[in-house]
Amino acid sequence: MSYRSASSHYKEIYGEKVYRVALDAGCTCPNRDGTKGTGGCTFCSGSGSGEFAADRALPIAEQLVSAKARVGKKSRSHKYIAYFQNFTNTYGDETVLKRKYEEALSDPEVVGISIATRPDSISEKMYGILAELAQRTHVWIELGLQTMHESSAAWFHRGYALSEFERAVERLSAIPGNLEIIVHVILDLPVETKDMMRETIDYCSHLPIHGIKIANLNVLSETSLAEDYEKQPFSLMEENEYIAFLGEIVERLRPDLVIYRMTGDGAKKALIAPLWVADKRKVRNDITAYFSSHNIEQGRKFRP
Numbered sequence: 001m002s003y004r005s006a007s008s009h010y011k012e013i014y015g016e017k018v019y020r021v022a023l024d025a026g027c028t029c030p031n032r033d034g035t036k037g038t039g040g041c042t043f044c045s046g047s048g049s050g051e052f053a054a055d056r057a058l059p060i061a062e063q064l065v066s067a068k069a070r071v072g073k074k075s076r077s078h079k080y081i082a083y084f085q086n087f088t089n090t091y092g093d094e095t096v097l098k099r100k101y102e103e104a105l106s107d108p109e110v111v112g113i114s115i116a117t118r119p120d121s122i123s124e125k126m127y128g129i130l131a132e133l134a135q136r137t138h139v140w141i142e143l144g145l146q147t148m149h150e151s152s153a154a155w156f157h158r159g160y161a162l163s164e165f166e167r168a169v170e171r172l173s174a175i176p177g178n179l180e181i182i183v184h185v186i187l188d189l190p191v192e193t194k195d196m197m198r199e200t201i202d203y204c205s206h207l208p209i210h211g212i213k214i215a216n217l218n219v220l221s222e223t224s225l226a227e228d229y230e231k232q233p234f235s236l237m238e239e240n241e242y243i244a245f246l247g248e249i250v251e252r253l254r255p256d257l258v259i260y261r262m263t264g265d266g267a268k269k270a271l272i273a274p275l276w277v278a279d280k281r282k283v284r285n286d287i288t289a290y291f292s293s294h295n296i297e298q299g300r301k302f303r304p
């Protein structure tokens, strides 16, 4: 079987390789500022699950310059997607946020915008802004679902109900123009069986969404998950087991869904477990070898 990788999808749209550059809109998160909770999702790092974003103190234009320079070392690409990655990037003063999106889009090399957020944090005004943007550029909205199971979501303190996610997907999918929805899923939550993980994947396959980011749970330092793990370590899948399960998950997914990520992406220096994730090149090669030996083909090379 074959699946759609992010790079093949970008090539379909833009005809060439496109890089995502991580930016910081200076947002916080309702799951941290007391609106929905104060501790955040237990796995979330102090940078709001965006370890690779630029310095939030800098204007967006300057963040873009440094982010592009980092990518430029390994690529000749001149097309970028501005990726507002950390914390909740539709949460805050909509006028200020719109200005930041526009600042990124005013760079002639930026061909689209990807906004990571929570489904409970998109106001009416923000839906209007997204609808307007989708008429003139390519917009990706990334929703951190992680699991369809409410009991697991309660375990990591997600702070919103599945019904809120479903309402947001319904609203976003009704927006005309170039708007794609990406859902983030975490495999290997220690409170879940593999059957529960399969149910989340099947659930996603039935949603009107366009892509998925799959991660295995990473325990990062200075998170409440790390405190729990240190008090009472739980077992996480070894690399071989994870890759074999990933193969099954990829085969299970609706084939038109674009797969943007296949493993966790915590900063190496913060990684506590599982340590095999740290060697990204090896993991990428091992996934490629496993997939190739099991006839799971990708359109283009992907980035685990």
Ligand code: SF4
Pocket: 029, 030, 031, 032, 039, 040, 041, 044, 045, 048, 049, 086, 087, 088, 118, 144
């Ligand atoms: S919703 Fe996102 S930014 Fe907020 S605490 Fe959870 S992972 Fe972190």
